[in-house]
Amino acid sequence: MGMNTHSPAHAADIEAIHRVVATVEHSQQHKDPDEFLALFHQDAVWTTSGGKVLVGLGAISDFTREVLPADDWDVKVSYEVVHVLLIRPDVAAVKVRQLYLAPGDTSEGSPLYVMSKQDDGRWLLTACQNTAVASG
Template identity: 55%
Template sequence: MSAEITAIEQVVATLEHAQHNELVDEFVGLFHKDAIWTTAHGKFLNGRDEIAEFTAQVLPGATKIGLATYEVAHVRFLRPDVAAVKVRQRPVNRDLEVLEDQNEGSPLYIMTKEDGRWLLSAGQNTIVLKD
């Protein structure tokens, strides 16, 4: 399973790359066509087309507001081709230094393996409130 975890980590790394470089098509290409996605602010997106439309509106210019790193924290294989992936999302500055005064995100991704490729099929992001 270590090769599968490495492949999943690469998807998350690509997601981070797309976010940092405001690459809408690269980001959207990580999703299954029937994916569902809920943002950290609770906006529900149904299907890759809706995810693409939303991403095209919010991603360009987003790095002016801030960046985040994405680290796979835990992978649970529900089946060999389905994984629940817990991610640590940390706000950072342009030098990738952690911004301790900002809340982290705690996404949970459900990924499915389709034709040998891991895709995001469902996602729920949650803001972690500071104590």
């Protein structure tokens, strides 16, 4: 039996997932580690675009607090949800298009965020892989 993709609950979940990605964008643009880290599940797994694997919120926090505020580039980066697959009502795979909007830097990323819906209704980043897109 297929999931009803037009139910109010489904629409609310899709909207909540979009808000998480918008908050990722906001936290990156404002170099705000606390806002970014609040989006993660305690047991999350994060793989950076460079292939560094971070397991658990502690490791993700250590990396983020070192890298995010220290960035000496004044770059705007955008995050756009391009596809949401609800694997189960409480698990979603979210494809994101990440664009760096700076003069001379038109690099792109193609993250995959697996999110899980918590008992309190929040969607959290749970298993994420950030992949750089080769130019050309």
